Amino acid sequence: MTTTLRVVVDQMVTPLPNGISRYAEELTRALTQTAPKGCIVEGIVSALPPEKIAAIEERLPGLAELHRTTLPRRELAAAWQLGIVPTLGTGMIHSPSLLAPLRRHDRAFDATQMVVTIHDTLPWTHPKSLTPTHVAWQKAMVKRARKHADAIVVPTHAVAEQLAEFVDFGDRVRVIPGAVASSLTLPVDxxxxxxxxxxxxxxxxxxxxxxxxxxxxxxxxxxxxxxxxxxxxxxxxxxxxxxxxxxxxxxxxxxxxxxxxxxxxxxxxxxxxxxxxxxxxxxxxxxxxxxxxxxxxxxxxxxxxxxxxxxxxxxxxxxxxxxxxxxxxxxxxxxxxxxxxxxxxxxxxxxxxxxxxxxxxxxxxxxxxxxxxxxxxx
Missing domain, CATH: 3.40.50.2000 (Glycogen Phosphorylase B;)
Incomplete structure (x- = not known):
């Protein structure tokens, strides 16, 4: 029997590259390379154009499959914020951000796991560093994560401690840091x-x-x-x-x-x-x-x-x-x-x-x- 881990990789193709897009790509690539025997990794993306789908598949050759949802990123983010998850809402799902199909589920009954990543507490501590729309969306998704996520990944113990001041996730928080991108090496020229x-x-x-x-x-x-x-x-x-x-x-x-x-x-x-x-x-x-x-x-x-x-x-x-x-x-x-x-x-x-x-x-x-x-x- 094959066990499948689905990773939300939509952040890889944001308009401007950022820390989360790099994190999503590097982590997913490493997940495919370290998959235990009998496990495979699949990807989930919004309704991206064919050329962006091809770019993701080229950068993540280890993916067993890349699932394309029916909604573009903006609409998908809004739908998942409202809990509208018509497909891809079951099984093991890992998101390198808060963009995730969070919904009510029973791990013991349907083997569904939902894990999301919270990279910082800026929506609470420095909201002016973000757009008002992004602050509202992040806070809404954190509320959904508090209700439905089985675990919350944060990059440092510092974020774990800061997050606890605003949201009570109990013992569900796990610290998993990032690393330097595999492509960041000195070129010959x-x-x-x-x-x-x-x-x-x-x-x-x-x-x-x-x-x-x-x-x-x-x-x-x-x-x-x-x-x-x-x-x-x-x-x-x-x-x-x-x-x-x-x-x-x-x-x-x-x-x-x-x-x-x-x-x-x-x-x-x-x-x-x-x-x-x-x-x-x-x-x-x-x-x-x-x-x-x-x-x-x-x-x-x-x-x-x-x-x-x-x-x-x-x-x-x-x-x-x-x-x-x-x-x-x-x-x-x-x-x-x-x-x-x-x-x-x-x-x-x-x-x-x-x-x-x-x-x-x-x-x-x-x-x-x-x-x-x-x-x-x-």
């Missing part, structure tokens, strides 16, 4: 890519938008203080957020024109080059669920400075330099931490080694095996 991207010989690297939660404004402001490091700052992310722009923030901080530059969204090959060549990777975010960029920077031996957000502290495991968030002086503390790394060659080398060791603590194979064990326990 690294020199050409560095030239194409116009990378300076030395630079600071950060990631995110100018959303206040991401802390990038604090970083730029700190670098404008007297005596702060004067390296260029490259930002993995957009140039604007609402009416704010990096140029305006940099100008207000007293930085010269062109010193802060947005790189936008890069391919994995370009991202690997940028991460590997950075003098210091700075992650000043005030709240995260996991902080994958930390692990990515660690994997290339790049020294990391990060905030003392609980999830980032947990993921970094002491391999980076933590900076106290909030309170007066966060900008100055960030600049001081960066300067302390740049000005100490021995410390930089220790951070490179510690980071690479820490990155090896996370693997998609391990995460997938934990998912299989979770479903076996259920």
């Amino acid at each position: 690294a020199e050409w890519r560095a030239s194409k991207l116009d990378l300076p010989d030395e630079y600071l690297l950060t990631v995110g938008s100018l959303d206040p939660r991401r802390g990038i404004t604090s970083l730029i402001s700190g670098l404008g203080q007297p005596g702060a490091p004067d390296l260029p700052v490259l930002v993995l992310g957009p140039d604007t957020w609402g009416e704010l722009s990096l140029a305006v923030v940099a100008d207000e901080a007293g930085l010269p024109e062109g010193r802060v530059r947005a790189l936008g969204y890069l391919s994995d090959a370009d991202l690997a080059v940028v991460l590997a060549r950075a003098s210091v990777f700075v992650y000043p975010s005030l709240q995260e669920g996991f902080g994958l960029p930390l692990i990515e920077a660690f994997s290339f031996g790049t020294p990391v400075v990060h905030s003392d957000d609980p999830a980032l502290m947990e993921v970094a495991g002491g391999a980076g330099v933590a900076v106290e968030r909030g309170k007066k002086g966060y900008a100055e503390r960030l600049a001081d931490a960066v300067a302390s790394v740049l000005g100490d060659t021995e410390r930089t080398q220790r951070l490179r080694i510690a980071g690479q060791d820490r990155a090896r603590s996370f693997s998609w194979r391990d995460s997938a095996e934990r998912v299989w064990n979770l479903h076996a326990d259920l």
Whole structure:
């Protein structure tokens, strides 16, 4: 008898790649590679066009089958929010997000299992970082998960503790982290890519938008203080957020024109080059669920400075330099931490080694095996 695990992989083809889309792809691929004897993995997607279906099948060659629902993503999300689950609502179902056909079921009677993933608590703690529609949808799906999910996967113990402040899932929460994407490796044409991207010989690297939660404004402001490091700052992310722009923030901080530059969204090959060549990777975010960029920077031996957000502290495991968030002086503390790394060659080398060791603590194979064990326990 064959046991089938169906994974909702619709997040793989979102308009803009994000952490959840990468998580969905990597986890599903690892699930197919670690499937126990007698088990297969199938996928569930919305009513995507044929070319996107073909792209998913190409990226996930281990899938036994890919089920296409009758509704496009927006309508499917709305239907599942209302509990309308006409098909694909039975058996073992795992969702790498909250997009799942959650409904009332009896595991003992119909062998149906429902497991969803909650990556952070931003809908409650930082709703302005999301659209009002997305906040409302996530909160509605969390309510359905509280009623119908057999288990809730979160990426860190920090998220588990934070989530418990807003929703009581009892003992159903399981911590299963992510890892660096298998495709994030240095390409053979690294020199050409560095030239194409116009990378300076030395630079600071950060990631995110100018959303206040991401802390990038604090970083730029700190670098404008007297005596702060004067390296260029490259930002993995957009140039604007609402009416704010990096140029305006940099100008207000007293930085010269062109010193802060947005790189936008890069391919994995370009991202690997940028991460590997950075003098210091700075992650000043005030709240995260996991902080994958930390692990990515660690994997290339790049020294990391990060905030003392609980999830980032947990993921970094002491391999980076933590900076106290909030309170007066966060900008100055960030600049001081960066300067302390740049000005100490021995410390930089220790951070490179510690980071690479820490990155090896996370693997998609391990995460997938934990998912299989979770479903076996259920």
